[in-house]
Amino acid sequence: MTAPTSSSAPVDPTSTDAWGSLEAHNLELNGSLREWFDTDPQRADRFSFDAADLRVDLSKNLVTAETVELLQQLAREVGVQERRDAMFAGTHINTTEDRAVLHTALRRPADATPTLEVDGQSIDEDVQETLQRVYDFADSVRSGEWTGMTGKRIETVVNIGIGGSDLGPVMIYEALMSLAQDGLEARFISNIDPTDAYATTKDLDPETTLVIVASKTFTTQETLTNARLVREWLLTGLRENAGLTVEQEKEAVARHFVAVSTALDKVEAFGIDPKNTFGFWDWVGGRYSVDSAIGTVLATVLGPDVFEELLAGFHAMDEHFRTAPAEQNVPLLMGLLNVWNVNFLEAETHAVLPYSQYLHRFPAYLQQLTMESNGKSVRWDGSLATTETGEVFWGEPGTNGQHAFYQLIHQGTRVVPADFIAFATPNHALVDGEQDVHELFLANFFAQTKALAFGKTADEVRAEGTEGALVAAREFSGDRPTTSIMAPKLTASVLGQLIALYEHITFVQGVVWGINSFDQWGVELGKQLAKDLAGAVAGDDAAITGEDSSTAALIRYYREHREG
Numbered sequence: 001m002t003a004p005t006s007s008s009a010p011v012d013p014t015s016t017d018a019w020g021s022l023e024a025h026n027l028e029l030n031g032s033l034r035e036w037f038d039t040d041p042q043r044a045d046r047f048s049f050d051a052a053d054l055r056v057d058l059s060k061n062l063v064t065a066e067t068v069e070l071l072q073q074l075a076r077e078v079g080v081q082e083r084r085d086a087m088f089a090g091t092h093i094n095t096t097e098d099r100a101v102l103h104t105a106l107r108r109p110a111d112a113t114p115t116l117e118v119d120g121q122s123i124d125e126d127v128q129e130t131l132q133r134v135y136d137f138a139d140s141v142r143s144g145e146w147t148g149m150t151g152k153r154i155e156t157v158v159n160i161g162i163g164g165s166d167l168g169p170v171m172i173y174e175a176l177m178s179l180a181q182d183g184l185e186a187r188f189i190s191n192i193d194p195t196d197a198y199a200t201t202k203d204l205d206p207e208t209t210l211v212i213v214a215s216k217t218f219t220t221q222e223t224l225t226n227a228r229l230v231r232e233w234l235l236t237g238l239r240e241n242a243g244l245t246v247e248q249e250k251e252a253v254a255r256h257f258v259a260v261s262t263a264l265d266k267v268e269a270f271g272i273d274p275k276n277t278f279g280f281w282d283w284v285g286g287r288y289s290v291d292s293a294i295g296t297v298l299a300t301v302l303g304p305d306v307f308e309e310l311l312a313g314f315h316a317m318d319e320h321f322r323t324a325p326a327e328q329n330v331p332l333l334m335g336l337l338n339v340w341n342v343n344f345l346e347a348e349t350h351a352v353l354p355y356s357q358y359l360h361r362f363p364a365y366l367q368q369l370t371m372e373s374n375g376k377s378v379r380w381d382g383s384l385a386t387t388e389t390g391e392v393f394w395g396e397p398g399t400n401g402q403h404a405f406y407q408l409i410h411q412g413t414r415v416v417p418a419d420f421i422a423f424a425t426p427n428h429a430l431v432d433g434e435q436d437v438h439e440l441f442l443a444n445f446f447a448q449t450k451a452l453a454f455g456k457t458a459d460e461v462r463a464e465g466t467e468g469a470l471v472a473a474r475e476f477s478g479d480r481p482t483t484s485i486m487a488p489k490l491t492a493s494v495l496g497q498l499i500a501l502y503e504h505i506t507f508v509q510g511v512v513w514g515i516n517s518f519d520q521w522g523v524e525l526g527k528q529l530a531k532d533l534a535g536a537v538a539g540d541d542a543a544i545t546g547e548d549s550s551t552a553a554l555i556r557y558y559r560e561h562r563e564g
Contacts, residue, residue, distance in 0.1 A: 051501065054317075112129050175362070189226050309496075341481060347417050410451065527538035
């Protein structure tokens, strides 16, 4: 079968030779992980791969060499490589919005060759110019040159955004917060629940607080509402604590607020100096934007050098995905494994289990990346999807999850593929008596994937002295698929590699399913309805008239029980 071009209609994966072969292979597949490891001493070596600094072990997945060969055939027949190359080249593969998809350009080195031009624009020049402006701003805050209205150094940078303007910066800050400059911290506000803005600012000093408002269009309801709340909090505090006059308010907003946006007129109307606004481009989707100016809060608090290291990690994984042969290409292999798990093993969810407390927000970050990208039932030509698409991503850091939901993963009736992530060297080495606590921690990491793969037989349970009905309760079936990802240490570069790895995994799945992973129309309906309902919630009886009985009753309940 001839591979499609990047601009052609998606190939129906179920029509390919590979899909039929995979269905037959799935029915014929026999044995277990125990048997496969026993009969193939080289299995772990053959299914383990290096990608930049990551070591990825796929051997505990429910696949054989034949499975992987057929999945790679599927990738060829649906044109994964062609569409990958089109993405890197700047072809408009975001079909519903007629846009290029160039988040990979955000982390190209300044001296990358050949230069990248798309739609008559020098992408490299645009990216490097914006990065330099972000770094200059960050240096001015870190050095103390940029001060608040009363001349005090900035001690807290509050980032106001939502979705891609929040999840990425929060996750990376939490992961790398030990690298923050002394005396400088970041905080984040995203939820329109007023509790978020209140709790985040209640113990801050307005005189030493700088606010970044991140909204490309500067119209996002949650972000702008929170920005106005924080602006009022800051001005009130400066009036009470520093004697701010009405005449000084405009200057105070300009000194304490900057923006990440392309809507300079709206930014200026808010009171932010357009010169202190950092933009990005329509070829950057929100969930792919943390390495753009959306990362200004990170460059400021962690420093430009750390941000550069993060970008280098992204780029290292980009290059691996772009150039590694298919049989060693980790994002390609993991994306195809996810297709296998979803479409052939009928898995509906996917757990991500980082054995690093610093990565406690990584699963939440991946929820947006994967589910907003591939939660689609229509293909990029407008036709209905012919397969199940998407996965429900979820997870918590180990070992917390072991005492919460691992029971279901081990002995439940559902197949839950799981990615385990760990690091050889801890960020903070501590001992409990003579016990190296990181070694104890990683013993749990190794034990969990072993237990999920190989389980415990009834005979093994009986050998421990258990008899009768209790045997079945203590038996573990095994054959629960897992992937193990390890790296020497959690650094900015390694974190960039991990993020880019999952970006490209998501891309591969989207191409196989024939969907556009770079739009998010499903986000829009609820936002529009919320605007339409605002009058009814505020007390306009006429606005309730046309609502369905459930919505109308819920609004009336709210109005009857609201205090204050």
